[in-house]
Amino acid sequence: MPPTYLTGACLCNNITYRITLSTPELYPDLIICHCTNCKRYTGAGFSTNIIVPSSDFQYTKGSPKLYLDIGNKGGQVLREFCPHCGTPFTSQSKSDMQMIAVKSGTLDDEHRVQCTKLVTEIYHHRKDEWVASIGTEHVQKLDGSMG
Numbered sequence: 001m002p003p004t005y006l007t008g009a010c011l012c013n014n015i016t017y018r019i020t021l022s023t024p025e026l027y028p029d030l031i032i033c034h035c036t037n038c039k040r041y042t043g044a045g046f047s048t049n050i051i052v053p054s055s056d057f058q059y060t061k062g063s064p065k066l067y068l069d070i071g072n073k074g075g076q077v078l079r080e081f082c083p084h085c086g087t088p089f090t091s092q093s094k095s096d097m098q099m100i101a102v103k104s105g106t107l108d109d110e111h112r113v114q115c116t117k118l119v120t121e122i123y124h125h126r127k128d129e130w131v132a133s134i135g136t137e138h139v140q141k142l143d144g145s146m147g
């Protein structure tokens with residue numbers, strides 16, 4: 001049976017959250033953002049997000065810290081992260097507080113793997129060139145062994 005909720009946590013597990021799925025059989029689509037601020041915020045080549053209604057997202061343990069960012073187009077962007085381990089949770093445009101972008105890498109494994117459909121790339125003109133080489137035969141593939 002499909003879940004009614006998606007759950008997630010930060011690296012240190014001090015903060016957890018829950019997303020209510022209005023349609024349980026429909027997992028949210030993925031949207032990636034290549035803007036400079038998302039690269040910095042996530043420490044990655046781009047941010048990977050699911051966008052859900054703000055009212056469906058709630059923290060179930062702990063409180064994140066809020067960083068008020070100025071987006072690449074000049075608008076205010078609210079970014080929440082764990083003050084203990086630094087995991088980025090969300091970003092939200094102040095001009096549209098109805099929706100919230102949740103960093104999909106923070107979802108619990110069993111829920112993250114269900115979000116399989118990438119539908120949109122934002123700031124695609126700022127995409128780092130190496131991104132296109134992911135999955136190609138030119139890139140060495142190793143099994144994970146970071147601990």
Ligand SMILES: [Zn+2]
Pocket residue numbers: 010011012013014015082083084085086087
């Ligand atoms: Zn944490």
Ligand SMILES: [Zn+2]
Pocket residue numbers: 033034035036037038039047123
């Ligand atoms: Zn961005």
